[in-house]
Amino acid sequence: MFDLRSTLLPGMNNTVQKLVDESDTATRYGRGSLGTLIATPAFVSLMIDASIATVENRLPEGFTTVGTSFEFTHDAPTCMGMTLRVKSTLVEINGENLIFDIVASDDYGEVGRGRHQRAVVNRKRLFEKADQRINNRLS
Incomplete structure (x- = not known):
């Protein structure tokens, strides 16, 4: 392995933003009673995307x-039509593990925070390991 x-x-960081549309809403994720609010899975996905883009x-x-752990709070609702901005900052490098602190905000202020860990891996070895798991199961 190389020295990360x-x-x-x-301190490296990246900000991604997205105009919340119907595909991001709770209705799309099967929570029709929450209508036009952003669904937590869409919210988390943007947090992960921001972290990946910081280093990829x-x-x-x-x-x-690859993601190895994720903790977050979703503290305020964001409505369809609003822009969600997510800033991810690399705060720690521990061997092959990268730790990110994440802050999400919309047009009216902060809506959530997170801490995400990703591991740097060799892509070829990752797929070899996946194939090995499948082959062992089929044997």
Whole structure:
């Protein structure tokens, strides 16, 4: 494995934003009673996307990241038609593990926070391991 600190630095950050549309709503995720509010799975997905985008283009060829843990709070509703902004900051590098702090806000202020851990892995080995698991199950 290579030294992650040669390409990644704590403090690196990335912000993604999305106009919340019908595909992001609780109705789309089977919670019709919550109508036009953003669904928690869509909210979390954007948090993960922001973390990936912070580091993905700085990894050596053949490497990627996979999520290993995620904690978050979803503190306020965001309605369809509002813009959700998510800032993810790399705060710690521990071996192959990357820790991100995440803050989400919409047009009226902060709506949630998270802490996400991703592991840097060799893409080829990851798929070999997946194939091995499938083959062992089929044997």
